[in-house]
Amino acid sequence: MKALVLAEHGGGTLKDSTLATITAATQLGEVTVLVAGQGAEASQAADAAAQVAGVGKVLLADDAAYGQMLAENVAALIVPLMDSHDALLCPATSNGKNIAPRVAALLDVMQVSDVLSIEGERTFTRPIYAGNAIATVESTEAKLVLTVRGTSFAKAEATGGSAPVESLTGAGDAGLSRFVGCEDSASDRPELTSAGVVVSGGRALKDAETFAAIITPLADRLHAAIGASRAAVDAGYIGNDHQVGQTGKIVAPQLYIAVGISGAIQHLAGMKDAHTIIAINKDPDAPIFQVADIGLVADIFTAVPELTSKL
Structure with a gap:
């Protein structure tokens, strides 16, 4: 089987989600990476993609039409390539979830979303019911279109490969959308x-100022990323790019x-x-304690500053 991986990149480097998707693709067969x-x-x-272990070939589509990865343009670029590939794998990120369904529609096939593992050439596992159950699905489509959950696969080694890079000419601007701007934090x-x-942090942190006062110092001490529940984001404590959850970002950190x-x-x-989950909440019946490895029933406004001070 020949697998085509759509690369996500920034600043001239591949994103971790792409390296994880390449790992998934190597379990299917020959791997070609498309960099648009x-x-x-x-x-x-x-x-950089050419240096990744397991990559057999890299296709480079260098065109102003692909500069912002507009889904309409990139999907039109991918569809002709599927004549010589059996599967398309995209990271299950905002871009991947935007582009893959368009490719699937143009190919008239059903997509398999959020792949957690590859059990066979056409058999995969994916979460259902907000991740409370894992479904094993088998695709009978002529072409596979998959989005891959990056946290479920190890990142491919960024060195050790020596794949050739081939230039690719696509259809260019489809004229269906245009890039207006991007506000990146x-x-x-x-x-x-x-x-x-x-x-x-969650809604119990009361407001944006309290959220920053409690969460930020602890994150600074641990050199950690900052996340939030949907309730905290909806309440305006922090921007929605920090939301963790089914409608936010999927994370699987060590801690x-x-x-x-x-x-x-x-x-x-x-x-x-996540490998280790620590929950701090004053409600001993909070559902978070059912999945936590370590639970502390305490007032977060005293416990967290005390924890921070001792790190």
């Missing part, structure tokens, strides 16, 4: 979905600290695969 972008950054990303913290340690989070199903779906 514009200018030097795209070229650097293609060179710059931070010195690790990316939430790839951080080894995540400190998350996850949940502060003032009750543990609604929606939130648990996004973090219960």
Whole structure:
């Protein structure tokens, strides 16, 4: 089987979600990586992809139409490539979830979303019921279109490969959408979905100022990414790019600290695969304690500052 991986990249480097997707693709067969972008950054990303262990070939589509990864343009680029590939694998990120369904529709096939493991050439596991059950599914489609949950696969080694890079010419701008702008929050913290340690706060933190006063110092001490429950985001304590959960980001860090989070199903779906979960909540019956490895029943406004001071 020939697998095509859509690369996500930034600043001339591949994102961790792409390396994890390459690992998944190697379990299917020969791996080709498609790098779509514009200018030097795209070229650097293609060179980086060529060095990844397990990659057989890299296709570089360098065009202004792909500079912002507009789904309509990238999907039109991918569809002709599927004539010579059996499967398309995209990271289950905002871009991947935007592009893959369009490709599936154009190919008239059913997509398999949020793949957790590859059990066979056409057999996969994926979460259902907000992650409370894992379904094993088998696709009978002529072409496979998959989105891959990056936290479920190890990252491919970024060195050790020597794949050739081939230039690719696509159809260019489909004229169906245009890029208006992007408001990106710059931070010195690790990316939430790839951080080894995540400190998350919930609605119990009362307001944005309290959230920052309690969560930020602890995250600073642990060099951690900052997450939040949907309730905290909806209340305006922090931006929605920090939301962890079924409708937010899926994380699987080595350590996850949940502060003032009750543990609604929606939130648990996004973090219960963390290796170690520490929950701090004054309610001993909070559902978060059912998945926590370590639970502390205490007032977060005294316990967390005390914990921070002792680190």
